[in-house]
Amino acid sequence: MDVRLINPFIGAVTGIMPQIGFSNITRKGISLKEKKFMVSGVVLTLGIVGDKKGNVVYSIDMDGAKKIASTMMMGMPVDQLDDMSKSALSELSNMLTANASINFSNDGINVDISVPTMMYGEDIEINLQKDNVVCIDFDVDGIMLSVNVALD
Amino acid sequence: MSKLKAMIVDDSSFSITILRSLLEKKGFEIICEAQSIVDVKEKIIDCKPDLVTMDMTLSDGDGLEASKLIVEKSPNSKIMAISAMMDAEIIKKAKEAGAKAYIQKPIDEEEFNSIVDKLFAGEELYRLLSDNYFEAFKESLMTYLKRFQVNPSVKSEEQTNSHIKSKKSSGISVTIGIIGRHCGRLVIDMSDDTIIELAKRALNKSELAKDEMIAFFGEFGNIVGGNACSMLNTFNRGLSLRVSPPTIFHGKDLTISIGEIKSTSLVLQSNAGEIFMNIGFQRGDDEWM
Numbered sequence: 001m002d003v004r005l006i007n008p009f010i011g012a013v014t015g016i017m018p019q020i021g022f023s024n025i026t027r028k029g030i031s032l033k034e035k036k037f038m039v040s041g042v043v044l045t046l047g048i049v050g051d052k053k054g055n056v057v058y059s060i061d062m063d064g065a066k067k068i069a070s071t072m073m074m075g076m077p078v079d080q081l082d083d084m085s086k087s088a089l090s091e092l093s094n095m096l097t098a099n100a101s102i103n104f105s106n107d108g109i110n111v112d113i114s115v116p117t118m119m120y121g122e123d124i125e126i127n128l129q130k131d132n133v134v135c136i137d138f139d140v141d142g143i144m145l146s147v148n149v150a151l152d
Numbered sequence: 153m154s155k156l157k158a159m160i161v162d163d164s165s166f167s168i169t170i171l172r173s174l175l176e177k178k179g180f181e182i183i184c185e186a187q188s189i190v191d192v193k194e195k196i197i198d199c200k201p202d203l204v205t206m207d208m209t210l211s212d213g214d215g216l217e218a219s220k221l222i223v224e225k226s227p228n229s230k231i232m233a234i235s236a237m238m239d240a241e242i243i244k245k246a247k248e249a250g251a252k253a254y255i256q257k258p259i260d261e262e263e264f265n266s267i268v269d270k271l272f273a274g275e276e277l278y279r280l281l282s283d284n285y286f287e288a289f290k291e292s293l294m295t296y297l298k299r300f301q302v303n304p305s306v307k308s309e310e311q312t313n314s315h316i317k318s319k320k321s322s323g324i325s326v327t328i329g330i331i332g333r334h335c336g337r338l339v340i341d342m343s344d345d346t347i348i349e350l351a352k353r354a355l356n357k358s359e360l361a362k363d364e365m366i367a368f369f370g371e372f373g374n375i376v377g378g379n380a381c382s383m384l385n386t387f388n389r390g391l392s393l394r395v396s397p398p399t400i401f402h403g404k405d406l407t408i409s410i411g412e413i414k415s416t417s418l419v420l421q422s423n424a425g426e427i428f429m430n431i432g433f434q435r436g437d438d439e440w441m
Contacts, residue, residue, distance in 0.1 A: 036366075047329015047337070047396020055329065055399050083316040090412040114329025115337045115434050118409040119401050121321075127400040129370050150397075 005052065005151050006030065006134055008103035012096045013138050013147065020092070021071045028137040033148065036127040037135075041065055042081070042120045044093035050111035052104070054151035055128055058093050062120070064143035065089060071141075081120065090116050096147075155181040156272065159201035159229070161218055163187045163211045167257070171205050171234075174264055189213045189221065196225045203271070206251065208235035208242065216249040223250035230271050234259065277333050277390050278435050284387060285380075286416040289338065289431045292380035293420070296372070300353040302422040309418050312411040312432075319417075321406035322346070322426065324365075326373035329396035330381060336415075336433035338377045338395075339408055346425030347372075353424075370398040376429075 010027065017025045041061035048054055060068060062081070069085030070078040072092065078085050093116040101111050130150040138145045158180040160171050172182055184199045186192045188211045204222055208215035219231050233251040235242065243254050253267045286309075297304040322343040330336040344365070351360055351368040374395065381393035408430070410417065415432025 043401070045327055045329075045399045047331060049329075049331045049394045049396055054397055057399065086316050086409050087412055090409075112331045112335075114331050114335050114396055115413050115432070117327040117329075117337045117339055117399075118412065119321075119325065119327075119406055120409070121403055121406040124401055124403040124406050127366050127370070127402065129367070129397060129400070 004107060004109070005149060006136060008100040008107070009056065009096070009147050009149055010136060011103045012099040013136075013140075013145065016092075016095050016099050017138075017140050020095075021074075022141050024139070024141050026139045028139050028144075031135050031137075033133040033135050035130050035133060035150075036125055037133065037148070039124050039126060039146070040122045042089060042118065043124060043126065044089060044116045044118050046093060046097045046116045047114035048097070048101075048111050048151060049114075051109045052111055052151045054130060054149070056097055056100070056150075057126060057128065057148040058096070059146045059148065060089075061144065064145070065120075067143050068092065068140070068145075086118060090118050093118075155179060156202040157181050157183045157199070158203045158205065159184045159186065159195070159199050160205050161186045161192055161210070161215070162205070162207040162234070163209070164207070167207065167234075170259065174259065174261060175203075175205070178265060178268055186218075187211060189218050192218045192221055196222055196229075200226050201229050203268070204229050204231045206231050206233050208233055208237065208246070216245055219246065219249035219251055232267065232271065273390060274333065274436065277388060278433075280388055281334055281384065281391060281433055282414075284384060285336070285431060285433055286418075288383045289376070289380040289429065290418055292383065293340075293376050293418070293427070293429055296376055296379070297350075297420070297422060297427070300350050300424070302350070302353070302424040304420045304422040304427070307419040307421045307426070309416065311414075311416050312430075313414050316409060316411040319408045319410060319428065319430075321401070321403070321408055322428065323402070323404070323406075324369060325401040325406065325408055326369050326398045327401070328373050328377040328398050330377065330393055330433070331396065332381075332393035332436075333391050334433050334436040336413070336431065338373065338380075339410070339428075339430045340373055340376065341408060341428040343425055346422075346427065349424035366400050366402065370400055373398040373400075380431075 039059040042065040066078040072088040128150040206215045231251040233246040236257040238256040325341040328338045413432040417430045420427040
């Protein structure tokens, strides 16, 4: 596992989440996944090209996604994943990945990112068509956020 | 195409004459002039210029203050800062105040023209992309489907502008990120039966393993996205569109969210079943010059 591919994302999560209203961000663990894995909840994926090429997939369970959207909207209650919450989560994935790309460039790796695609549901199988997917799990004020990085 | 509109902010009538001549030669319509911040405040709302040339020293303040005012009242106006001074500090401040470019006096015509071209290239490229992206992706998808002899025909086309919509997946989705001067993303969705039928025809097989289906669908997305982006790049190389590797989502309970960006959806009917495609782009940031 090449830490140079992981650290920019760790830096992005620990740097950005406090700026949008979260206080305790801890890294729970790093694991290697196969190219296909199962998730439930909200999934946001962005394409990356440049010196490194691949995808990053953020996944959060549905309750966690609603809590994140609510915090991003100054505590406005979110019962359903409505348009505003979807837009907030989409923007979060964009901010995190854009920040990671700045962290990459500080390491001399230049990458550009695409617009996010958001999907949600139960028992979704995700296939990234890369043999090694590195998953970084974070606990963000009790919400589990997984960042799956498939780059080479 | 209508003429682009310019506003000149300068306290020297000599500079105004020079800028007026340069801008007119570039095809701009000069819709207003301002010599002070008070003047800018008065005129900017009615003017709404495409381009503002901003002198950094004004009679009642500086160009930074005037730039901030313009960003607030007319955020789509592009500000080109102009000054006899040019050092790292003032450039940084101008950028922070909202200027998109900086040029030193005396103005070199060639440099001025090149900066103006670059400032508006992004705009023109976005217009070119907006006018053509959907047809390019539709043609790419139709052309590729023809190989499988499944008789594709258009069932519906729909633009989604600002409201977010969701679409229940038919079973399997592929997404491709698109990166370039303006970025976007592609989603293609269909049922397992449809992709299996297409894959059987592509691989000339009567039975198919699930991994083969997934791998084929990834390649399907890659070909449709890659070919469409190549087509768009031939319109203008400045678009520099590239595609990221495909991500495939598979599940009975999957919903696709569309509309966070301006996008267009297409539903095709075919002998293999229904095929859904959604493609959208977002205007990229202006580059600093």
